[in-house]
Amino acid sequence: MFGHYQYLAAQEGLDAHRHPGSLEICFLARGEQTYRVGRQVYRLRGGDQFITFADEWHDSAGEPQQKGELYWIIVQGAPSQETLLLHPSLSRPLLRGLARLPGRHFRAAPEAVNWLAQIEAALIERKSGPGQLALSGAIHQYLLGTLHAGSRALQHTPNQRVREAMDWMEARLGEPIRIREAAEAVGWSEAHFKAAFRRETGQTPHDYLLRRKMVQASQLLAARGQSVTGVAMALGFSSSQHFATAFRKFTGHTPSEARDFP
Numbered sequence: 460m461f462g463h464y465q466y467l468a469a470q471e472g473l474d475a476h477r478h479p480g481s482l483e484i485c486f487l488a489r490g491e492q493t494y495r496v497g498r499q500v501y502r503l504r505g506g507d508q509f510i511t512f513a514d515e516w517h518d519s520a521g522e523p524q525q526k527g528e529l530y531w532i533i534v535q536g537a538p539s540q541e542t543l544l545l546h547p548s549l550s551r552p553l554l555r556g557l558a559r560l561p562g563r564h565f566r567a568a569p570e571a572v573n574w575l576a577q578i579e580a581a582l583i584e585r586k587s588g589p590g591q592l593a594l595s596g597a598i599h600q601y602l603l604g605t606l607h608a609g610s611r612a613l614q615h616t617p618n619q620r621v622r623e624a625m626d627w628m629e630a631r632l633g634e635p636i637r638i639r640e641a642a643e644a645v646g647w648s649e650a651h652f653k654a655a656f657r658r659e660t661g662q663t664p665h666d667y668l669l670r671r672k673m674v675q676a677s678q679l680l681a682a683r684g685q686s687v688t689g690v691a692m693a694l695g696f697s698s699s700q701h702f703a704t705a706f707r708k709f710t711g712h713t714p715s716e717a718r719d720f721p
Contacts, residue, residue: 460533463579466490468708469523477516481535482557484605485509488572490527491670495520501564504660508567508605512558523710525670530575532601553602560609568604575601620645621659624652628668632675635695638664669705676706680717687714 473494485494489505496517503509505527511517534554574597581594627644628636641664642652656664672694679690691702691714706714 460531460535461578461582462531463529463575465528466524466526468526469710472521472523473517473519475516475518477514478511478533478535480513481533482513482554483511483531483533484557484602485529485531486567486571486575488528488530488575490529490666491525492527492529493520493522493525494518496563503564505657506566508565508571508608510557510560510563510605510609512563523712526666526708530572530579532578532598534602553599553606556606557602557609560606562609565609565611568608571601571604571608574604618655618659620647621656624656624664625667628664629671632668632672633693633695635697636668638668641668673706673710676702676714677710677717680714687718690714 485492485503485508487503487505487507487509491505492503492509494501494503494509494511494517496511496515500520501509534557577597578594578601581597584593624641624645628641638653639649642649645652647655653664656667660667676690676694679685679693680687685693687703688699691699694702696702696705703714706712706717710717
């Protein structure tokens with residue numbers, strides 16, 4: 460099973476579910492997404508891969524599916540059967556290797572997005588002989604790339620200046636920050652900062668800052684100690700209307716609805 464979405468605004472979060480006998484590989488091309496397996500929460504950034512192994516219950520930890528672009532592939536197959544258009548003698552070690560990866564969250568191979576685009580294009584032509592061959596080749600490249608990247612199990616860490624900028628913004632969530640100011644705080648031009656931030660995190664500095672403000676807003680609204688206008692002012696928004704528009708864009712709910720959640 461293959462899927463691909465490009466959300467321009469937040470969608471309803473994923474309910475707890477599992478894939479019996481199947482392994483799911485997600486690739487976040489851009490944006491940010493949260494997953495939970497058991498009690499462990501994982502936060503993905505653009506360029507990350509995430510795997511849920513067979514029969515594992517997982518959801519989005521009560522958070523919405525964020526705007527961005529994500530691909531997923533669900534692989535199901537018994538070692539004794541032909542799987543992924545491969546003879547069992549070839550598919551068996553590939554499936555076994557994926558199932559035994561030492562980690563579930565890691566940086567993808569640089570070519571991952573190109574392989575996935577090839578898979579999607581080949582699916583359209585899969586009824587023809589060349590289409591089947593193209594599909595098989597793209598799937599195998601992607602899964603082998605996943606196996607190699609996952610075997611390294613490297614957790615991506617943004618470079619030092621980007622991390623410093625993220626910390627600088629985090630400490631000023633209650634202020635009407637300009638991106639230029641964040642760039643100046645770490646000694647970069649605004650253009651250089653925007654390009655580096657997007658390359659390292661898969662999102663723009665503006666989207667990252669708004670998302671962090673929305674997380675803080677959700678916590679303040681859940682506490683029910685402040686009005687919607689009070690939360691808007693506490694997070695540096697010029698008006699409650701501006702705040703409400705941003706909140707709905709990033710969470711899929713209005714601030715008033717969030718206050719009513721149990």
